[in-house]
Amino acid sequence: MKVPNSYESYLKQKRRKKFFILFAQISVFCLFLFLWEWLVSIGFLNEFLVSKPTAIFQLFLTYLESNSLFSHIGISVLETIIGLIVGYLLGILIAILLYFSDTLHRIIDPYLTVLNALPKTALAPILIIWAGTNMKGIIFVSISLSIVVTIISCLNYFHNTDKSYIKMLRALNATKLQILYKVVLPSNLANLISILKINIGLAWIGTIVGEFLVSRNGIGYLLMYGGMVFRLDLVMMGVFLLAIIAFLMYEAVNLLEKWLRRTRKHSIHKNNNISR
Amino acid sequence: MQELISLHHIKKSFYNDNGETEVIKDLSFSIYPNEVVTLLGPSGCGKSTVLNIISSLENQTSGSVNVYSKVGYMFQKDNLFPWKTVYKNVLIGLEVCKKKTKENENYALKLLEKYGLSDFLYHYPEELSGGMRQRVALIRTLVLKPDLLLLDEPFSALDSQTRLLVQEDVKNILNEEKKSALIVSHDISEAIALSEKILVLNKRPLTLQKEYLLDFPKDSLPSSRRKLPQFQTYFTAIFKELNHESA
Numbered sequence: 001m002k003v004p005n006s007y008e009s010y011l012k013q014k015r016r017k018k019f020f021i022l023f024a025q026i027s028v029f030c031l032f033l034f035l036w037e038w039l040v041s042i043g044f045l046n047e048f049l050v051s052k053p054t055a056i057f058q059l060f061l062t063y064l065e066s067n068s069l070f071s072h073i074g075i076s077v078l079e080t081i082i083g084l085i086v087g088y089l090l091g092i093l094i095a096i097l098l099y100f101s102d103t104l105h106r107i108i109d110p111y112l113t114v115l116n117a118l119p120k121t122a123l124a125p126i127l128i129i130w131a132g133t134n135m136k137g138i139i140f141v142s143i144s145l146s147i148v149v150t151i152i153s154c155l156n157y158f159h160n161t162d163k164s165y166i167k168m169l170r171a172l173n174a175t176k177l178q179i180l181y182k183v184v185l186p187s188n189l190a191n192l193i194s195i196l197k198i199n200i201g202l203a204w205i206g207t208i209v210g211e212f213l214v215s216r217n218g219i220g221y222l223l224m225y226g227g228m229v230f231r232l233d234l235v236m237m238g239v240f241l242l243a244i245i246a247f248l249m250y251e252a253v254n255l256l257e258k259w260l261r262r263t264r265k266h267s268i269h270k271n272n273n274i275s276r
Numbered sequence: 277m278q279e280l281i282s283l284h285h286i287k288k289s290f291y292n293d294n295g296e297t298e299v300i301k302d303l304s305f306s307i308y309p310n311e312v313v314t315l316l317g318p319s320g321c322g323k324s325t326v327l328n329i330i331s332s333l334e335n336q337t338s339g340s341v342n343v344y345s346k347v348g349y350m351f352q353k354d355n356l357f358p359w360k361t362v363y364k365n366v367l368i369g370l371e372v373c374k375k376k377t378k379e380n381e382n383y384a385l386k387l388l389e390k391y392g393l394s395d396f397l398y399h400y401p402e403e404l405s406g407g408m409r410q411r412v413a414l415i416r417t418l419v420l421k422p423d424l425l426l427l428d429e430p431f432s433a434l435d436s437q438t439r440l441l442v443q444e445d446v447k448n449i450l451n452e453e454k455k456s457a458l459i460v461s462h463d464i465s466e467a468i469a470l471s472e473k474i475l476v477l478n479k480r481p482l483t484l485q486k487e488y489l490l491d492f493p494k495d496s497l498p499s500s501r502r503k504l505p506q507f508q509t510y511f512t513a514i515f516k517e518l519n520h521e522s523a
Contacts, residue, residue, distance in 0.1 A: 164351060164353050164355050165355055167333065168349070168355040169368075169372060170333055171333060171349035172368075172372045172420075173372070174372045182368070182372065183357070186357070186359050187359070189359075264359060
């Protein structure tokens with residue numbers, strides 16, 4: 001390998017590597033699709049069981065033309081995003097409450113542990129009956145999946161905040177609320193975002209399970225319906241759609257993270273300029 | 277002369293499931309204006325607990341603490357927030373105490389300028405050297421205009437070169453701003469270089485073993501003190517005192 005002898009060649013090498021990795025990632029995907037198509041066409045794989053990329057794409061185009069695709073996607077995405085945001089924010093709020101009251105935390109702790117260990121999908125039928133056999137019920141299931149993990153991991157991160165920062169603020173007679181928003185929250189920004197990322201997957205599980213149970217719309221419904229009528233191309237299309245949307249949501253959170261980091265630095269500079 | 281703080285027969289015990297641990301047995305002392313006092317004792321003898329009691333982060337088990345002045349606390353770690361600029365870090369105390377007025381902000385700027393940090397106002401702590409960070413931490417404490425500074429091993433996290441420089445800085449700032457200080461340390465030469473009075477402490481349970489009044493020219497800096505002959509005399513005496521106890 002060539003040793004970079006200047007900053008430019010270092011940058012060039014870095015760019016080249018980045019490009020190579022992207023190229024390899026796309027190639028792996030193409031190769032996978034090609035192999036799949038080929039193995040089905042020579043009869044090595046049973047088309048009835050695994051379908052094939054071109055058939056899935058054909059189906060995709062049909063759904064696209066009939067306009068029902070976007071309503072399925074839209075409903076699922078809406079349910080997931082509401083479930084994600086409500087579960088996440090409510091989870092953080094409860095975590096803050098429990099962070100403030102050690103006694104309350106200790107009382108609730110065993111219940112949290114049980115709720116966390118319990119497969120929430122087992123509760124989904126009950127939750128849906130309680131909340132209504134419609135979109136509300138599905139969102140409810142989605143919330144139930146993300147909220148418990150949010151509470152537990154937030155609390156854990158909050159309690160692991162650097163004690164010396166807190167001691168410093170306490171020496172300044174800071175209130176608990178000041179300690180929360182001066183240290184605990186800002187020092188855990190990265191952790192809060194990583195919890196949000198984990199929650200994307202969980203909220204999707206909630207939505208899909210909910211749609212399995214009651215829905216007439218949404219990606220979960222497509223998967224369920226496809227499975228029941230042995231239309232594996234429909235199921236595969238649903239899985240592909242899910243993969244793409246989940247990836248996009250994940251990337252959106254990545255962008256949010258970058259933006260937050262930048263504005264945090266930026267806003268400080270801006271304020272300084274005003275005060276000068 | 278009116279003392280800034282006075283402690284009378286302080287006793288402190290910690291309780292846990294295994295029973296009672298006596299940390300401080302009996303401690304009394306006072307600090308007067310423009311005085312730098314060092315509590316010198318071996319690591320883990322409960323020195324920091326004394327500072328925590330003075331700043332009411334902890335309560336004494338018995339005895340009385342009288343604080344007649346405003347106290348500022350500075351720690352071993354600089355505790356600068358990595359997500360805030362130097363300037364914003366310095367303003368933390370004002371924000372917490374709701375004293376962020378234009379006047380106080382200007383005072384903060386003045387201090388930063390006076391102690392060579394005006395070019396680094398909008399830098400982040402990670403971009404500063406250990407010595408500069410400690411200076412920022414000291415200014416963050418000074419912005420609240422305390423009369424007495426509590427310094428908890430403020431130099432022990434620094435490398436030995438930086439430590440000497442920061443000691444010089446801190447003493448200079450204490451002189452300039454006419455502040456008193458109570459320093460907690462386990463370093464004999466540091467104690468002699470900085471203070472007017474040294475209280476040598478016994479190991480757990482903590483008691484006062486001996487008090488040294490140091491005779492150096494007024495406002496002399498650590499570097500000039502180290503060159504004076506009495507520095508070595510004090511060092512030898514205190515070294516003996518500390519090791520006599522542990523033998």
